[in-house]
Each structure stands twice: as structure tokens, then as C-alpha cells.
Amino acid sequence: MVRATALRVLGSLLLLLILAPTFAAPGDSSVQLAERLTRSAWLLASQRQRRTPGGVEPLHVRAPTPIAPGASSRPSRSGIVPLSLQLGQTSRFGLAYALAGPDQKRLDPVASTVQGFGFTGGFGSLTTDSQLYFYRPQLDRGAAVTLRRDYGRGRDVDNISPDRLRQGRAIKQGLDFASGSVKLTGRYQDIDAAFAPPARLLNGEGDTEAAKRLQELARESGTERLSLGLTAGLSKRWALTGGLDSMGDGKGAMRRQEFGIKGTFLRFNAVRQDVESSFKELKRFADPEVQKLDPQRGVRRRSVDWGLTPSSWLSIEGATNTARDEGGDVEQRSLGLRLGSLQFANRRREVAGFKAFKALDAADRSLEKIAGVNLAETQASLGLGGKRRLAYTEARVTDAAGRAEEQLYAFESRSVQARAQFRSVDAAFKSGKELGKFDQRYADVEGRRGQRQAAYDLNYVGSTRLGFTNHYERTQRSPGEKNASLRAQLANSLQLNLGRATARAFRSQTDVGNADGTETHQRIERVQLRRAVQKDGFLMAQHEVQTDTDARGERSVRQSNTLQGRMRVGPLFALDAQRTERRITGAGQEFQDAVNVSRRLGTVNLAWSFADRRDAKGRGETQKWSAGGKLWKGLSFNTSREAKSEQAAPAKPGADPAPAAHxxxxxxxxTQEVGKLAKxxxxxxxxxxxxxxxxxxxxxxxxxxxxxxxxxxxxxxxxxxxxxxxxxxxxxxxxxxxxxxxxxxxxxxxxxxxxxxxxxxxxxxxxxxxxxxxxxxxxxxxxxxxxxxxxxxAAPGRQVSAKLSTPLGHSVTLSAAFTNNMDEKTRKALTRTEVSLVDALNARESVTLSASLQRAIEPLNAKGIKHTREDTLRAEYRLGTGEDQCFVIGGNVTFRTERAAEAAFTSEFGSEIKWVRSF
Incomplete structure (x- = not known):
């Protein structure tokens, strides 16, 4: 036993001496080398102590006992020792060994080790990146007894969860093969859920690169992935592509298959992707492309894009894109054909119950506006040669309540334009507003509900001297109902260009028939002659007659004659004059005159104007003269005088006129200027x-x-x-x-x-x-x-205001405002505080959230005072940049409290829709 222990120690020291030079990089100093040797020696000693039993095993189960006062609570030491070998110019082999002992501070008796290797290199056309690591946790019974102070009194070590002692493995493999026109990529990843080293090991002293690699593997624990990609050039003009990607986290999975082929006359690409809703660990993957799939959880997508071009005069292409979630699906189909001068295109879009619109591409997310709508569009055109062309356009929109249709037939040539248009919208059609927001071409569909319309146009544009237009329109509103009506309009216009002279003639006839049998008629006739004189002047004469017939058959005629001219009278002055005469049935004669004369003398402008009118209200006259300009350097002036005279018409015919008002x-x-110093x-x-x-x-x-x-x-x-x-x-x-x-x-x-x-x-x-x-x-x-x-x-009293604003991000701005107004004499005071958050979605759209607190004090009577408190929360959506061109939707909640002789509390809920447009 002693001999075996001595041999292990001797072998460890020998391995340390052999590998010690490889731990230091070529640029490391002797001090850094000594530190690495010291840490390596400590790791080997810790490894020996971990195998040695320490203390006495507990005899019975007992709750953990905290460290006694004065005992050491320092965290355990941990470290990572790497080994890196450079094999040639492109290959590199590395070993890593990490150890973390029991944690005294957290009373954790489990020691952890991670061992593994990585290889990066290439062999000819093959490039590989491989990583294999093993995580081995081990319960140190001696440390358990020592840390928990449980000598002979319990078996706390048996309370350690078996899951913490499971060993884990992490495998990552990447292959890239490129040879000629063939490129093959492969990725394999299998990381056990038990591969979860403690944070003290991942953040221990040692190599930073090895620590980052282990941290990435630990973050992706419990995941697996297999991906293959192929790009192959079958010839100079043909290429084949394909891909397979499958990943999961044990609860859900994502599968994606892609296949494509492209050649001289064929193009085909198909994609199939399924992301299960239970796959919730997408953000744990280091690949940013995988993290982007998080909004697509629970969505199945299928897309096919193909094209066939056998010759230069024949081509066919189509595409199908389908996305489906638990609520429904979104389907888009398109088909296009080109056969010589014949072109045909059909596109269909249908949204039924689909809710995960964020999973779609950015260009398709606007389909959310037409949820529950089936939109089909067809276009066809045929070239007849000589700039002659036939065209056909059709659009059909269907929702659950009704349908809207539009057909357009057109013929165009160098001299003739002919068009026939048929439009119908059911009265029950409810998606007109949403359709107009989705596409501006259908903005008027909502206003044509319950109408059937047919329009015909015939125009002649074949000459620069002569042109005419003809338009006939027939509109039927609410057929079969009490408020049904039929409107027919016929309009003709003629234009004749003779050098600098132009003649225009226009005639319009409108007839309206109601369901009760009554009819109204309107006829407009207009003739205009215009001649260009001098450089930018003209002379114009216009005659217009409008005849109206009401439901009782009574006629009224409105006739007007207009003469207008603009010219320069030699070097003297510029003249702009206009006279208009009107004759209206039952109102007599009216006229308006206007003259404007101007001249420039050096740097001084002189102008005189005269205007006169006479109508049923009376008569008026206005004269004005003005002058302005620079007299000499720094000195300028402007002056004007305007005189008006108004006289009202007699109250009764034959009565004396009222005196004129002047x-x-x-x-x-x-103005005198002295450079930039004073004015x-x-x-x-x-x-x-x-x-x-x-x-x-x-x-x-x-x-x-x-x-x-x-x-x-x-x-x-x-x-x-x-x-x-x-x-x-x-x-x-x-x-x-x-x-x-x-x-x-x-x-x-x-x-x-x-x-x-x-x-x-x-x-x-x-x-x-x-x-x-x-x-x-x-x-x-x-x-x-x-x-x-x-x-x-002036407003009496004191006014204090402060406003602060700061951007919080790329488009979000935070603003805070405070206002305090107080009038000591009237005993009135108003204090208001407001905080708002503005998110600029783009250059024209913004969303605002605001909260305001307002306190007001005002006298109620000789002695009493009324206190008012208002707290408001508001949300607003704005489309437009100014106050004269904007669309606003807002809502607010206001809580109001009044305290005077009796306390009162009210709450108000409000909303607004505002559309401001200037013309």
C-alpha cells in the first residue's frame, strides 16, 4: 500500500516536471511560471487528499449544524490547469484539468473535477473542432464531517441529493470539408444535464480561455444538436444545396430540413421547420441564429420556391409559404407565367386564426391587419406590338361576413386608352378598414360598402394638338332596400393646343334616381381659352354654366364668366388682373374684380392693389399700397396703407341702402443695423x-x-x-x-x-x-x-417650471416636468407633476405612456378653501410628425378628489381618436 502510494506521488511529480514547460506561453516570465507550478502542485496534493478518508463517519441522521463561532469560513480554492500543444501550423491539441474542493463558506462537502481535451486543426480539405469533457463530482466524507461539525452524532452526508453526485459528459464536434465545388459542414453536440460544474470551479484561478469554454458548455447542459449542410456544384451551371438541423433540450425539439437545386432552367428550394412549444431553452445556445428562433416556438413552417425557365420566352415560377400554430395558419401562394408577350401573375394570402405573427418574416408581419381575410389578386397582360397592350387585373377579398371584388380591363396604344372597371362591395363586409391599413390601394373599400359600380373610360392621346376624354360611371347603392339609389354620370372633355394658345371644353351630366321614384339632375358645361404671352404671362377667358334640377322639377342656373391676365407692361410695371361675373337664378348678378400692380426701383419694391365685389350681401372695396426695401447700408424700411369700405345690401327691395363703413x-x-453688434x-x-x-x-x-x-x-x-x-x-x-x-x-x-x-x-x-x-x-x-x-x-402670481428629459435607449425617451403656479392675492395655487415615456417606433410613429399628479387650491368662500386632486394615467399612439398632419389614438384614466365642505371622489375613463390633415 505504501509502495503504491509512493509510486503515484513520484509519477505525479515526474509528469509535473515534464509538462511544466508547456504550461507557460513563450512570452511568460519566470514569476508566471512559478505561479503555474505552485498551482499545479496544489491541485495534485488536493487530488491525493480527496482520496484519503478523513474524520469519523456519523452514526445517525441529524440536521446540519452550522459552523461554530470563530471557525474558518473561507471559500474553497479552485483552479484550472490547461495544456496546449501546437501540432504543425494549423492544428492544436489541448488538455484541461479543473478542480474545486469542498466549500467551507457554503458548507458544501462535494468536490468537483472536470477533465477533458480539445482539438482544432485541419487535414488537407478537412477542418475539425472537437471538444470532450467529463464532469465528476465526489462526496468528501471527511470534509462533510469537518464542515458540518457532526462528529459521531448524525448522518448528514446521507442527505446529499444523488443528482448532485451524477457524472456528466459534454461533447462538441464540428467538421468542415471543402474540395473543389463540394462543401460539407457538420455539427454534433451532446451535453448531459448532469454536466453542471459549480460556479466556484468555473470561476476559479487558471486559464481564462479554458474557463470560458467550460462556462459555455455548462450553460448548454442538457441540450443536443445535430446539423449537416451540403453545397455541391454538379457542373458549371448546376448546384445542389441541402441541410439538416435538429436540436433539443429533453423537453422539446426543433427540426429543420432544407433542400435546393439551381441550374440553367430550374430553380427549386424547399424548407421545412418545426419548433415545438415545449422547447424553451433556445436562448441557452451560444449560436445567435438559434436564439432568433425563440419567437417561433409552437410554429410549423413550410415553404417551397421554384422556377422553370426552359427558354428566353417561357418562364414559370411559384412559391408557397405556410405557417401554422395552435390557433390557425397563414398561407401565401403565388404563381407567375411569362410566355412571350403574355404575362400572368396570381397571388393568394389567407389568415385564419393564426396568432404568432412575430414568428413570421418582417415583411409578412403586416398580415396581422387582415386576420380572418382571404385576399386573392390576379394580373395579366398581353403585348400586341407597336406599344399596344391588353391588361386585366382582379382582386377578391372575402371575410366571414361578406366579399369585395374589383375587375379592371384595359387597352392601351399610342393614341387610344380604353378601360372598363367593375367594383362591388357587400354591405355586410366588415374588413374594409383593416384592408385599407394593410394596403393603400384598398383604402376606399370601406366607403363603398353596399355599392355596385361600373365605370368606362375612352381617351384619345395620339396627338400633341388634340386630345379628348370620355367617362361614364354607373353606381348602384343598397339595391333592394328603402334607401337604394342609382347614380349615372357622363363626362366629356376636349383639349386643343395651337402653339401658345390652348382651348379646353368640358361637359358633365349627373342623374340620380331614388327608390321613391324621385330624380335629381345636374349639368356642368365649361369652356376655357388661354394664351401665353411674354415669358411667364398669360391671358385667360372662361365661361361656365351649371344647371341643377331638384326632385320637384325646379331648375336653377348658375352662370359665371372669368377674365384673368398676367403680364408686364413694358419696363413700367407688372400687372395681374382678374374679373369674375356670376348670374344665379333668384339671386341676381354678382361680380368680383382684383388688380395688382407692382414695380421695383433698385432695392425698393412698390405695389398697389385694388379689389371690388358686389353680391347678395352687399358691396365692398379694398385699396392697399405698400413700399419697402433698403435705402442704404444697414437702413431699411417698410410701410403700407390699407383702406376698406363695406356697404350692406338693403334689407328689402326698394329700401334705402345702409351707410357705408370705412x-x-x-x-x-x-430698422438700422450696425453690423452684428446692434439693431x-x-x-x-x-x-x-x-x-x-x-x-x-x-x-x-x-x-x-x-x-x-x-x-x-x-x-x-x-x-x-x-x-x-x-x-x-x-x-x-x-x-x-x-x-x-x-x-x-x-x-x-x-x-x-x-x-x-x-x-x-x-x-x-x-x-x-x-x-x-x-x-x-x-x-x-x-x-x-x-x-x-x-x-x-400677464397672469398674476408666481410661476415655477422645470423639465428634464433623457434618452434611455435607441428610441425611448424619459421626460419629467414640474409646474407650480401661485397667486397670493386670490389664494389660488396649482401644482402639476408629470412623467412620460415616449417610444419612437420609427420616423412617423410613436407610443407615449404618461402619469400626472395635479393639486389645486382655490377659495371657496370668504373663509373656506377647496382642495382638488387629480391623478391621471394616459396611453397614446401617434402617427405623424406635426400637429397639422397626424392620427392619434389615446386613452386615459383620471381619479379626482375634491375636499371642501364635503369630500367627494370621482373616477373618469376617457378615450379619443383624432385625425388632423391639412390640404
């Missing part, structure tokens, strides 16, 4: 109503930059209104907000005369701060007394 508006402004502006404005003075205002404003980016602005305003005392406003503003600086500030003061009333003074300050880095913090704060609004009206 108004005048006179304005004058002069002085003086202004005068006077508005009168007849002979009475309405308002008169004189202003004086000085802007200066005395030092750096600091700006000082002073202003003086004297305002006089009819019958009121003269009001004077004067003040200044100092700002220092350099471009690119992090900190800026401003201060202001303004005083008003007694004629304006209270409050008389406005003063305060403000600061702004903008940080730097990837997530800069922006802060804006201000303190004001009697602040002014946008119209110059």
Missing part, C-alpha cells in the same frame, strides 16, 4: 374706424451683443386706444445661450403703466442645461413673476 390701417417701420427698430401703427381712432401704437426696440454670445434686448411700447388712457410698456431681456455650450441662462424684466392695470411688473430668470455623451440629460427651468402668455397678457 376703415383704414397705416403702418410704418424703420434698432422703430415702428408706428394706426388703425381707424371711419373718422374715429381705434388704436395707435409706437414701438422702439434695441438688440445688442456687447460681449461674446450675450444678447441684450430692450423695448419700449406706447399704445393709445380710443377713449382709454395711454398705456406704456417697457423692459429688457438678457440672454447668454452660446451655441454648443452646456449651460445657458436668461433674465427679464418688464414694467407696465397704470393704464394697463395689475399686475404691473413681470420679472424672472431661466436656465438651460444640455449634457453630452450617448444619453445626454436636458434640463430647462424658470422662475417668473406675473408671466406673459403668447398674446402679451
Amino acid at each position: 376703415a383704414a390701417d397705416l403702418r410704418l417701420g424703420v 434698432l427698430t422703430a415702428g408706428f401703427a394706426q388703425v381707424s374706424d371711419g373718422e374715429a381712432l381705434k388704436t395707435r401704437e409706437e414701438t422702439l426696440r434695441l438688440e445688442a451683443r456687447p460681449v461674446g454670445e450675450m444678447a441684450i434686448t430692450g423695448e419700449f411700447t406706447q399704445r393709445e386706444a380710443g377713449g382709454k388712457p395711454t398705456a406704456i410698456v417697457q423692459g429688457f431681456t438678457v440672454t447668454n445661450e452660446p451655441k454648443g455650450a452646456h449651460l445657458g441662462w436668461r433674465a427679464q424684466y418688464k414694467r407696465r403703466s397704470a393704464a394697463i392695470g395689475e399686475p404691473r411688473e413681470t420679472k424672472g430668470w431661466g436656465i438651460s442645461y444640455k449634457g453630452e455623451g450617448k444619453r445626454p440629460v436636458t434640463l430647462v427651468a424658470s422662475y417668473l413673476r406675473n408671466a406673459e402668455d403668447a398674446k402679451g397678457k
